[in-house]
Amino acid sequence: QDTSRLKLIENKGYSLEALTGDLLQRRKKPMKEIFGLNRKKKDGTEGAIVDLPPIEVMQRDPTHRSKFIIYSAYDAEGTWNLREKLEQKLKEMEWLRGKNL
Secondary structure: HHHHHHHHHHHOOHHHHHHHHHHOOOOOEEEEEHEEEEOOOOOOOEEEEEOOHHHHHHHOOHHHHHHHHHHHHHHHHHHHHHHHHHHHHHHOOOOOHHHHO
């Protein structure tokens, strides 16, 4: 089990997206996927580069506001569920009492 935790850290890190995906099987959509806008090329067509509007725009602009509220609530719920899952895993672990590292 320590090996699987190490792999998680090495390969994906501690991001909320990685942890909720691996521990909760709950995909967190990246902000660019929800709010991203394709940068225009010089000829006016959409390019491959995706830009993210400033956070204030996503929060306040009526075109983004409802998506931002849903995104934020999903994030908060995922964080809470992750906390619950990690607490459960810690309680299930065997601990060495009276020993230190």
